Amino acid sequence: MSHLLREKLQQKGLKVTPQRVAIYEAIIKLNNHPTAENVIEYIKKNHPNISVGTVYKVLDSLVENALLKKVKTERDIMRYDAVLSNHHHLYCAETDKIEDYEDEQLNLLINEHFKKNKIKNFKVQDIKLQITGQFNTHNK
Amino acid sequence: MSHLLREKLQQKGLKVTPQRVAIYEAIIKLNNHPTAENVIEYIKKNHPNISVGTVYKVLDSLVENALLKKVKTERDIMRYDAVLSNHHHLYCAETDKIEDYEDEQLNLLINEHFKKNKIKNFKVQDIKLQITGQFNTHNK
DNA sequence: CTGCGTGCAAATGGTTTGCACTACG
């Protein structure tokens, strides 16, 4: 799994450092859209000397090189996601939990709609749904 | 226009202060999703002594009382919107311009879809589209 | 008058930056 990262980094001319590997793996492990801070906290366990600045820098460069994506919470903290496929997000109105939501049928439906109904003066590149609501946890 | 605000404030038991009125009117004037800072800058022209803290407090209370809504940019600064109807947003990939996008037909389409295809363990409250792309400005 | 709302200034918290040092290639 991390040799995959190794390759990708090399392709982009980025050096393969232990920090980059650790950060990437942290995001895979913490697979529910960790914040930068989540990553820092997690990484410090096995890698106590890593610095906050580095984590931010690495995250940025991974995003730039399309190894990660940024998504936003309702409550405004940046989060990082290792799932690169095109998907939407479920935002819990109460907790700030986020979950991925993939729905190919819905995508088709929406694309179809915009094929028929172009937006004036605007070229659509990407569409994301922010679906806000509530998870049914314990109650039934 | 501002007597409308006056009423709403009174309904909610909030005092009608010149600051609240000024801030509300600023958002109407600056009608393209101003940031708190935009509002501050604009307001200081005619209201030089208003304090930053007050602006934030007022904005918060207007949001709480459903006179404004918060939306987010791609680039992570909070913005305020006086249009309360349910609408989506066009995000320009280059500038950080935002525009409203209303499309009743699309809403119906999506609601229909979720009526047929419920999301497991999730009760949908609200759906917003983040449509990213590019405005065709000068070039044809 | 009474307390809600304001102004001010200091604090917060996530993120960024600058620079000397380290280590990948």
Added chain:
DNA sequence: CGTAGTGCAAACCATTTGCACGCAG
């Protein structure tokens, strides 16, 4: 080796907070 990457600490900047004063009701 040389330069990209790191660590550290200070800086940033939007936003929040605490408290004394002022004005709307």
